[in-house]
Amino acid sequence: MRRSIRTLTIVTSAIIAFAAFYGIRQDAQIIPKTAEPAKQGMPEVIILAKDSKFGTVTFNHVKHNSGEYTVDGPIRCTECHHVSQPASEVAKHPPLKTVWPADRKTTLTMELFSTDPKGAAVAKCHDCHARKGETPKLLPAIPELKDPGSTTITTLTNQLAFHQACDSCHFQIKINRPDSKVPDATVCTSCHKRS
Numbered sequence: 563m564r565r566s567i568r569t570l571t572i573v574t575s576a577i578i579a580f581a582a583f584y585g586i587r588q589d590a591q592i593i594p595k596t597a598e599p600a601k602q603g604m605p606e607v608i609i610l611a612k613d614s615k616f617g618t619v620t621f622n623h624v625k626h627n628s629g630e631y632t633v634d635g636p637i638r639c640t641e642c643h644h645v646s647q648p649a650s651e652v653a654k655h656p657p658l659k660t661v662w663p664a665d666r667k668t669t670l671t672m673e674l675f676s677t678d679p680k681g682a683a684v685a686k687c688h689d690c691h692a693r694k695g696e697t698p699k700l701l702p703a704i705p706e707l708k709d710p711g712s713t714t715i716t717t718l719t720n721q722l723a724f725h726q727a728c729d730s731c732h733f734q735i736k737i738n739r740p741d742s743k744v745p746d747a748t749v750c751t752s753c754h755k756r757s
């Protein structure tokens with residue numbers, strides 16, 4: 563019973579979303595392109611490591627999430643935004659277990675974000691993975707993980723969390739596609755540029 567009500571709600575909101583999208587699409591012929599609903603609030607290029615002595619990192623967010631850059635297929639939002647999925651999904655990818663907001667029911671996708679950017683509730687990595695010595699905005703402390711098979715605790719500062727997220731994928735791509743232009747984790751200047 564619950565299930566069918568939920569299905570109905572999903573179908574209904576899909577129709578409303580389609581109608582809203584279609585309506586705005588027609589308007590888009592006369593309004594600037596940047597006002598397209600799908601792009602609202604979606605950062606295209608993000609300058610990271612703003613305060614790093616190694617230099618800033620220019621990250622092309624849209625090339626990474628629009629299907630232009632691929633792994634086996636398009637890169638899913640949750641590859642990076644790991645807290646933006648329900649707890650039951652995240653539990654399939656240990657050591658991950660945290661979701662945000664805590665009662666999250668939706669998985670972040672381009673479709674979800676396009677129809678309801680606010681409801682998609684995207685939290686910044688920095689709001690949890692703060693710089694060393696700083697208190698994150700969304701958590702009482704910077705997340706920690708116990709290394710498997712040892713007692714070592716790793717504090718997932720911005721530096722560690724971003725490096726791990728970016729490098730693990732680039733490394734895998736380099737193995738499968740030696741001619742790709744992915745940055746090399748050991749060549750700091752392949753990402754960090756001093757202007």
Ligand code: HEC
Nearest residue numbers: 603604608626627637638639642671672675684686687688
């Ligand atoms: C390859 C990694 C990666 C993928 C894939 C990715 N993102 Fe992001 N996204 C980031 C990073 C990094 C930031 C910047 C976070 C920060 O500043 O702490 C970000 C920021 C954002 C922001 C801005 C948040 C804010 O409040 O400033 C939104 C919205 C967003 N992403 C949506 C998406 C959606 C929707 C998808 C899938 C279609 C997606 N992202 C896929 C890495 C990614």
Ligand code: HEC
Nearest residue numbers: 642643645657658659660662685686687690705723726727
């Ligand atoms: C709401 C807080 C929160 C946000 C937002 C967040 N993380 Fe995390 N992250 C965590 C926590 C907590 C852990 C430890 C594992 C767990 O509890 O799920 C973690 C773990 C990780 C890990 C280690 C995973 C592993 O397999 O060892 C990486 C890498 C990571 N986060 C990168 C990111 C990136 C990149 C972003 C942004 C696109 C991000 N995180 C956004 C809280 C967050």
Ligand code: HEC
Nearest residue numbers: 621622631632637641727728731732735742743744745753
């Ligand atoms: C899930 C896979 C994946 C993740 C995660 C990922 N990348 Fe990439 N990255 C790619 C692919 C694929 C390419 C393009 C390779 C090609 O065109 O040959 C790429 C290319 C790049 C490039 C070179 C081209 C350009 O756009 O300037 C930079 C720089 C880069 N990534 C930065 C980052 C940063 C910073 C992060 C972490 C916040 C990140 N990437 C996370 C898959 C990924």
Ligand code: HEC
Nearest residue numbers: 610611613614616619693720721724728745746747750753
């Ligand atoms: C795949 C791209 C990439 C490569 C390669 C890379 N980094 Fe980073 N680095 C980042 C990103 C993204 C951040 C997180 C920036 C942020 O917090 O905004 C970061 C953060 C850092 C920070 C912390 C900055 C701060 O002030 O908070 C240091 C230090 C750092 N990197 C050093 C290095 C060194 C040394 C190397 C080479 C061994 C290296 N990085 C290679 C992308 C990269």
